[in-house]
Amino acid sequence: MLRKIKYTLLLPALVFLVSMQALAQPRMKEQWADSVMNSLTPDERIAQLLMIRAYSNRDEKYYNELTALVSEKNIGGVCFFQGGPVRQAIVTNRLQRAVKTPLFVALDAEWGPGMRLDSVFNFPKQMTLGAITDNSLIYDMGTEIARQLQRLGVHINFAPVADINNNPLNPVINARSFGEERMNVAEKSYWYMKGMQDQGLIAVAKHFPGHGDTGNDSHYTLPVIDKPRSVIDTLELFPFSYLIDRGLKGMMIAHLRVPSIDTAAGSISSLSKPVISGLLREKMGFTGMVITDGMDMKGLTDFVNPALAEVMALDAGNDILLLPVDARMALANIRKAIDSGLISQQMIDEKCRRVLQWKFESGLAGNNRIHLDNLSGDLNSSFARLTTAGANAAAITLVSDRDGMIPLRSLDTFRIASLVIGDLSLTPFQSRLSDYAPVDHFNLSKDPSVQERDSIMQLLEPYNLVVTGFVQTSDLPQKNFGIGRQGAWLIDSLAACKKIILNIFTSPYSLATFNQIEKMASVLIAYQDNAMMQELTAQAIFGGSAITGKLPVAATAMWPAGSGLLQPEITRVAFSQPEAAGVSSDKLREIDSIVAESIRDNAFPGAQVVIIRKGRVIYRKAFGSQVYDSDIPLRNDDLYDLASLTKILATTLTTMKLTGDGLLDPDRRLSRYYPELRHSDKNQLIIREILAHQAKLQPFIPFWKSVMEQDSLKSELFGRHFSIEYTHRVADALYLRDDYPAVIVDSIIRSPLLPKTEFKYSDLGFILLGKAFEEITQQPFSSYVQRQFYRKLGLRTMGFHPRNRFSISRIAPTELDMVFRKQLIHGDVHDQTAALLGGVAGHAGLFSDALDVAIIMQMLLRNGYYGGDTLLEAEVIRDFTGVQFVIDKNRRGAGFDKPALIKGDPSPACASASPRSFGHSGFTGTYAWADPDQDLVYVFLSNRVFPDAGNNKISRLNIRTRIHEVIYQAITD
Template sequence: MANFIVNTESFDVGRHLYPSLIDLAKKGLLTLILLSFNFVSLFAQQDPPFLAEKYEHWADSVLATLSQEERIAQLIMIPAYSNKDKVHVDSIAGLVRDYGVGGIIFFQGGPVRQAQMINKFQKLSKVPLMISLDGEWGLKMRLDSTVRFPYQMALGGITDESLIYEMGAEVARQAKRAGINVNFAPVVDVNNNANNPVIGFRAFGEEKENVTNKSLAYMKGMQDNGILASAKHFPGHGDTNVDSHYGLPVLHFSKKRLKELELYPFQQLMDQGLGSVMVAHMEIPVLDSAINSPSSLSKPIVTDLLKDEMGYKGLIFTDALNMQAVAKYYPPGKVDAKALLAGNDMLLNTMNVPAAIAEIKAALARGEISQEEIDRRVLKVLKAKAWLGLDQWTPVETDHLIADLNNSSAIFLAERLTKASLTLLKNDENVLPVKGLENTKIASLSIGANQRTEFQHRLERYSPMDHFVFPKDGNVNDIIALKENLASHQLILVGIHGLGIREGNNNFGISPEMVTLLRTLMDSHTVIVSVFGNVYSLGKIRGLENAAGVIAAYQETSLTQDLTAQMIFGGIGAQGKLPVTINSFFKRGDGLKLEGGIRMAYTSPEGVGLSTEDLTGIDSIMQQAIKGKAIPGGQLLVAKSGKVFYHKAFGYHTYDSLKVVKLDDLYDLASVTKISTSLAAFMHLKGLGKFDENITLGHYLPAAKGTNKENLKYKDILTHQARLRSWIPFWMSTVKKNGNFKWFTMKKDSSKRFPIKVADSLYIHRNYARKIYKEIFSSPLNAEPGYVYSDLSFILAPKVVEEITGESFYNYLEDNLYKPLGAGTLTFNPYLNFELDRIVPTEYDSAFRKQLLHGMVHDEGAAMLGGVSGHAGLFGTANDVAKLMHLYLYDGLYAEEQLIASGVVHEYGKCVYCEKGNYRGMGFDRPNKPGDPNGNAAPSVSEKSFGHSGFTGTYTWIDPENEIVYVFLSNRVHPTRENRNIYKLNVRTNILEEVYKAMEKANNR
């Protein structure tokens, strides 16, 4: 008991009930109290909340208006479905109108349809109906279009029970909004039988204290917020081998065992004011020796044990009376009468209301029950209705009902619960989180799936990998083929999918071939296995303990797959504990702690302390931009403190609206290339002592010697203060006056002399790059010193990097930055490695290339250099750009790898020549007019922020002070660069400003 009180104090239960005791304990006087009073009496059972005196008047007044039949009907709860036809609705309406039933239990359907039915039935009812629902994991258990919370078994793995209290409170809020009064939850069965066919994943686990604490949190969350909880399935359905939906389970346990184990959680919840109990259909000879006597129909169990011995005063519901455990022995009507005589208050799922009333009246006539006893139970029901607010019932408002039930706080709570439940059971040699991406060839394998899974899509956000599936009916030949395809991969990330929710007779759907495949792979690869399903299925995967990593995810939802992928790569950590023992390898309480936050995590705005509702302006701005033809579409990503909280795709690739933009589509980054390639390489080399911004171009690039560029300092070059011309239209030198290309420049077909692709059916001379570099070196310097934005030095940057490193420009970037970051889409000439339908086209070039540019760089100069340059040409997704920007945000550190030496990015992001009116950093753009709504940065960004924009409509910004990373990708130049609406509307900076407005609102709450 002492331990129980301590655990519940996290909900202020003990403090609320016994403030004087807590205060005395603090003063060291607890011993004196215990000497003066009986300890048990101090913690006497708390009455259910509806038994308070203030609810008696309304209950008495209503009872006085009811006939005998109407009083009996108040104890009847009938089933209804909101996904059935008008005939069904009319039949329920008739029972409500003609017989005055006390309540309705709703099953499958939708919230709006159900609300409409509730309103209809309540208006027909003389006494407000008590509306109930089975919502063990929230309303989603029965209703579509609602938020799904984790199964109770997953919740059993959570170490922070306050989260479960929050869930109870949210379930209550949603239930009240939907017109529901009673939730038949929590399941308090102690599931100590792994082969239990009906409870299993529905229970919190196999250990009574854990089950109790979790159940109490759920119960308190609901009842503190005005919804009646119902503990089930009394006296405990956790150790059965028969599903009472189909047969009658028999419990051959001693009463001592029942009291110490099965009854323990029920008693503890009753002591804390439990509102109602649901009695199961089970035969328990030690409590009732009658043959075929289900507990729900047993007076020794319901009255003698539950009411008298355990002292329970709350509402007592039967389990559904149409279940075969009782229905096979007694017809409708008779089963209801027997349940009432046993001591139950509410008869659940009465299938024949007239017959039930008639049988109960007959029992009254025979003296088997008195009218006074029936009235006592009706009064209890009416008091509960008054506590539920049904004495002042108002119709359910159906406007915005779906939106209200899917509120952002509830969605985030589901994320928090799921994240807290994930249980890491093995982590050999700290294989998790996965590191060293540059040296590891990774594959994902979904076992039990016919196509790529959500898990695999989410994994790919972190690193490029090959994906494979092994279907449920996979055979030996499939195993051989997979083994061949996976031979060159060092790491295999396996997801087990499509598992049966209950065991049945098929090992949860795990075939011998699946087990053989896994064991084969574990013999020769590093394998991490994530099991998306009933946790008991782990015991059916022989040899699973030999995997390098094992993760129990408890169920297969998009959310569990998403969060498991994040955990594998270190976006989030792990803290769950196994609530049941699976075998000798995986036992109750097992669960390794794993720290997260080493890579980007993906969450909702609530995950960073913001409100989803406060960011709706972003969507509006994007929709306005698309409608106003500033852009055909785009990708947006915003992260705070390393957590991506906004990541969306909008619109289409082009204005013909044929191809929707997806999050894994690649955009031409234009001048964002400068900070993503040239500057990235320089900063990396700076950290190695191989590059110094105070040294000249001529020092690093021999070709610059003897030219007017030789003595230009890189500090001046990177801040665009080196007197370089802004740009040179190189392509114009290739065209004759008649518009044709000069013979030594371009050809329609590739050849040994013209091997470099500039566009489709256009190839440039193999030595033409020399002419471009020569033109740069021979170009005059600006006459006046000062800031002039120039591409020229960045065109030369790849040659500088190659001179310093002896490696090709892209290979250097890929090996030292992109691969370690897992940024596999950051690439030049994406048409070589990606399907064209993943690459967003840019401009229709009517002057130079005479075609729509699709998969080829937009910038003419970069195109003439074979698509590879330091000023333009890089393509990528917003997600991969964000990885590089996070590297910059955290001063060169990402995934616990210092890829750029500490201090370098910080130094390059600083303003160098602010006193001269040049607000740029070295390579980075910075706010040139802080606070200016029409400036190059959002007005509210910090002065320490930096980033860059691109001609095609791209933009990225980093705010170290607020730990913000922002990436905006679009193709505003489609179909023509003359479209400048993106600038007129200030789309990119206005979107970022919406984030700062949301932050301000959050700070002012």
Template sequence: MKKSILLFVAIVLQVSIATNAQNLPFSDYNQRWVDSVFQKLTPDERIAQLIMVAAYSNRDQAHIDAISELIRKQKIGGLVFFQGGPTRQVQQTNFYQSISKVPLLVAIDGEWGLGMRLDSTISYPYQMTLGAIQNDSLLYKMGVEVAMQCKRMGIHVNFAPVVDVNNNPNNPVINYRSFGENKENVARKSIAYMKGMQDNHILTTAKHFPGHGDTDADSHYDLPLIKKSRTQLDSLELYPFRKIIEAGIGGIMVAHLSIPSLDSTKNQPSTLSKPIISNLLKNELKFSGLAFTDAMNMKGVTKHYTPGMADAKAILAGNDVLEFTEDVPKAIEEIKKAIREKKITQAEIDARCRKVLAAKAWVGLDKWKSISLTNLSKDLNTPKAKLLNRQLTEAALTLLKNENTFLPLQKLDTLQIASVSVGAEKTTTFQRMLAKYTSVQHFVISKQATTADIKKVKDALAKFDLVVVGVHVPSVRPSKNYGITENMQKALTELSSINQKVIICHLGNAYTLPKFDFSKATAIVTTYQDNTIAQELAAQALFGAVSMSGKMPVSVSPVYPLNGGLGMNSIHRLKYTMPEEVGMNSELLERRIDSMANIALTQKATPGCQVLVAKNGKIIFHKTYGYLTYDNQRPTQEDDLYDLASVTKVTTSAPALMRLSDEGKFGLDKTLATYLPEYKNSNKKDIQFRDILTHQARLTAWIAFWKETVKDDGERNHKLFRTDSSKRFPVKIVDNLWLNRKYCKKIYKEINDSPLLPEKKYVYSDLSYYLYPRLVQLQTGKPFETYLKETFYLPIGATHLTYKPLRYYPIDQIVPTEYDSLFRKTLIHGTVHDEGAAMLDGLSGHAGLFGTANDVAKMMQMYLQMGEYGGQRFINEATLKEWTRYNDVSFSRRGIAFDKPDPKSPGLSAAAASSPESFGHSGFTGTFVWIDPKYQLVYVFMSNRVYPTRNNNKLGSLNIRTGVLQTIYEVIQKGEAK
């Protein structure tokens, strides 16, 4: 009879709970399973279901044995995993579950994802960072991803989010873990994060009730005292809890706080307070989910209460689950004692036990299966999850100051830029990303830099127009002044007072902003924390590759108020990101490109190569393969300079002529003699540039000018060469070989006098490109290279595009080409491979330009954007469309200066999937560029296939360059088909 009455009371309590929680996710869930399990539990085991103990996957066997003992003998209800690694934790979880009578409820503190506790997993941004985001749907997506990762790990409860309103800058425990000081913002973001998790059956636990945001003590080490009135608490601290309860949250964690206005008992932690938990949380706020205690080993509770006694008082106060119980047998005994003393009934314990079991059923423990270790790391670190991490960080970027709209940086040719990392020990990711956009000289000032060190850097900055300062705040935690040293503060004061324009990129907790004097800075950006992704995106934002829309989630001073943030739009410079951002599968893309590149290497088609892919204005793939030479001494690197060979045509002559066309200084339907007076009496005087640039002007394909400098016996004509430079012999062919200054005239005359082919047909010819540097200089009054750099390369930040690279770069940064056994009789390394260009002092319109894949991509992206890049227009859209369309397919597939897909033989000159709108060019040394407006695609392939001999044509015969391009199209199309 007594048993029936107790069961009836438990059922009534359960019905009451369900009635009060219309939105509670797990109420009434699989009651058949709940009833079945419950009936098999002894009264002691029902108490044990309310206990979760701490587990660590990075501890020894003794720890595992201790946990196993608690599971086998005490029948505890759950585990809270702390530090460790995913594989070890899954192995332990499987073992612990296998020995447990009832499946264990597994929890984790994952406020910013699994990375908060586990190595080799993703750490999403801190909640302060998330508080700056204006698009709350991103937080929902984060909740979804965290839920997926938890489920993959066999985790059922996430002790997150923190819904405390942090309105105390000196808060030692919440601080950056809060969404901020605005209660509405905290509530909105908490609910978004919660729904993302709970919609995927991960029980979410809001903390730390009734609000830990306005404390200056850490409850891990003491019992914080909150002196606020009930009215104050209602208006602020309780607001987010009230809203998230209304939204249906399944769990609330109660903090260890002393709050006299809610419970006047001296030294009474809120965790042990019936007025706070039963009366306020459950009755008044109508929360009927699981009330969890904060860790029961924290000083906030153990300072005044012993283990066991504290656990019992927590249950009496109304908590449903005890977290981190230190002495389980004693806790159970003390709770049993409370039942005997009628301080609580067994029926109340049973109702809470059934609620725990319902939650277990809802998270899937009614159908528990062992967790597979196969692909665990891969599943926890998906590209989708990594992309979301980048998107969250980007959305939080906050522009706090921007005098005269100085950002985003434009007209890069007018700026000499230096970067200084303060608080770092070596060149940072932030600095390396800056250098992808233009030439930047780097300096570092460590935390312990001396006055002399600071002065040395400051003096070196005098020659620069702009100084970009990365402030690397040592710690996100407020203790010990966030790790900020006096030397750091002094260095930043010094840097802020220089005469040049200064951009501050603050990488750290927003509360540290007032600790530095940035009043004289031209622009200030904050990222709220310092990690690789934040550094990368902050650097990109300065150049306008990404926008900035974040708003300050806290007020740290009148200069940096709540909701401060100016906002800034992108100006469409190339962004560096992941394939998933443009709908492509990164794993598939890399695997397919790797396969083609490895074929090239194993077949010795080239000793090394680079592949760069940009889509939708975003570089989503840039990878190097192999080595510079076949001796495998030096791997290829992203900043290597390649001899572009005929890609020179579309990076020098073509843009120059298009620009002159826009300015009325060049016309496609004009003749050669129009701009070059020496051709007025030539057989070529009436040839139009449209025919010349589409290779149908009857010009000879090429002339081996070098052969005329060699005698019949193979020896050089010593009247033309010297082993050292002089006024008469200033033209460097290679080291120890200098050509007579007048020989260039012979080259031009030979071109002038060369015969025309008998009929008009497609014959690819280099000859006219020898003439364009002179044509451009006549029309502009500037040397060809100067014109190119001033007009295109420097403004777009392509500072590595250059002729004669040894003037600016060490030889080990330049990729060698061929061992020339006939003319130069040496390895060609640092000078142009093409003999004709070499005889023109390394500078011609058809060959001679060197550059990195990254900088070539900028020129190609400018073409893709129809002549515009970085907020500047370089070529008119109509001009680019004219030059890149099919000119006359009855003669050839060519556009004007550009190659195009062959409509008669798809796959011959480009990938079979290339659209008719696409265009590009190849280079003899093994280079290739392709632009496809239909797919918003830029492709750059770099190699030195002519090393050590040009007779190696495997790169072409194996279709490596176009084969890689074809795979890129296939991955794009596969993504579009989804």
């Protein structure tokens, strides 16, 4: 009761306090503005209305002159153009120290500071944003751009562009507009504006009364908008009116001739009283800052007496004159106009007072110093990149999908080529395509010759799917958007005979270049040509991200504005930064340190690490080299010998598949499926017990010793070359007799069982399972897993016998074997028994890069579903990844390893791994682990056995599990 009374008494006091603060803010603004006004001379009040051009990429002489000008005249503001973020901040601090009255700092940053400054990445352009259906992404971008600008000491952004681009040939607006539909432009302009203004930045919409339907650029001449007033009122003016009604703070006036608004001969909108005072101020009710477009643009300077331009602009109703040609001359001309009675000092004072009040609202009454510490890092933050990636991905538009191909499914049915036109080097688009499937890449110049076209048509003949892309494009219709006619002709020709997926990294208007567009299997518009958009488009094609974009403008008569096929299903992993999956990038950098330290300690010469969380590849790095003392860096797609990861990535997968298909029962005897066991003591072996390593099998049999006499190989068993008799490659110039693998299998069958049923890790049962699978499927084990798993999943590297598929330079070597094979093992399986079995066995023999391993683990996390296909039954996966014999104190799953049953006991996983997690490790220095509780996959590959298998630092230093623990500690949600 007492608490309720206290609350009742406290509430009115809080309301009164908030109300008093709200009343005090305007009074403080007025008091500050009046105080500053009283300190200014009449000429300094004029100078407050000027915003001059500034650069941060010039020499000291320029900076001295700029500083002298703003200091001497007490200029009101600067608008920065080319330069760099740190240099601009230094110049800004210098100017703010020099002036009597704090400077307004502006930037023309329609797609963020990167539009003007180096070392800062770009946000999407507005036509890209026009394709987005979720406007909250635009609000997020607005808030982030505001944060970046404020970190740079900027108070005003000349954005959004609220022009409706209803002229496809517009040479200056075009991609800078949200599109051609008035409501789409208005709403997106609003969310961009609101995002900035909610952070305290002044958003200046442009180019009033509308520059979207022009055929000329006002930077070079005076465009004419020759439309009836009724059309302008309902179309061009609509977005501006929409923003004014919702609190827009600033408006930029274009240099246009609009006869239906101002009938005076030679009128220019930026100097027009009917446009500014009559239409904008009085009719539309705008009370915010009015600023001219650049006074140095030829759309003004070529049509007006320079001595009168600034005076006319102020008299028309502008508050701020942007980029006067000559600031000193402008001030003199305005003073002369006042003295002659053309305009009044009172008008100047009213404008100056408003400018000062806006400065107060922008925080200029306080400390304006920009801190330089970590400025570039603050601008290029993880959140900024995340925001940019989210907006870009949401814009990608699937214009046409004639055969329902997107996202690609059934990858095992395609032979895929990529053809990029415009760049002869491998592009980010092609590199990302290769992360999803085996893709052969071809590149041509923008306008290939007839011979080049004919040659590429011939080279593409074996492929049944060609993914094409046009890069090095342009925003300009005058350059045909950077798409060469010859390149377009080639794609039209290919569409007549092949499945073509066309990707356009420029304006939708460019589709008019193609004559056979309706014959193409799929057409995607990605709007901009940059590395991020190229990679995101490749992801969208394979189902790594949803496709939700809609055309903001009409591409052709067939595809009007608003067209776009929605493809919401995400079928494969995406590639993104860690924060997109609730993981800290900063924390993950500890992995880099651990691996680098391990390489310095000679635990291994190199390693690959891949992390997937929430279906996103958030970390994929290669460290070191394949061998010590090498200058050749390890690649992400180099192959490692997976060793015992073969048990889960081949043998266990096959067991689960055959179980789900009803061809195998894990609770039955193996001899049911592999008759060779029936007359041995292995007749009673249960498959589930074999998978959990408690089938009483011998832990290890050194078969390699049986092929040697003293220190040499038995000559009758080996040949130096492949032949009908010696078919099994064991190492370089070393081939095993064709019948000998059967001897090894027979030795396993005849080996005695152990007396006690308990956990005892053994390869032997997995070797027998591999042989049983060949009986069941009537095909080689290696062929079965390729057909049923690896090709369907689009795996690029995984498989047995890597030398048959890859250059030796792509394969990391393992041990310098001085006992058995007497050579460096390179491209052949390290495990001696697997080598004697011909390189294919149920316990070892697979090679892969880390990403392919991670994809399989991700498929298991997704209950057997991946790429639009269900490869395994969810119930079977849950069974096999669970502990099988807990009553026997055996932590193992069926094929999979598991964390320790009792917390604190020795465990193959890190301490934070959940009891439901599962995985395996391999002798060569490999590790793969998945955790359903955290939707997490972690893969580590190395060749720690190079050159000596006795090097066990990787286990002694707990390197793999230390990294695993860092990943858990990096999770933020």
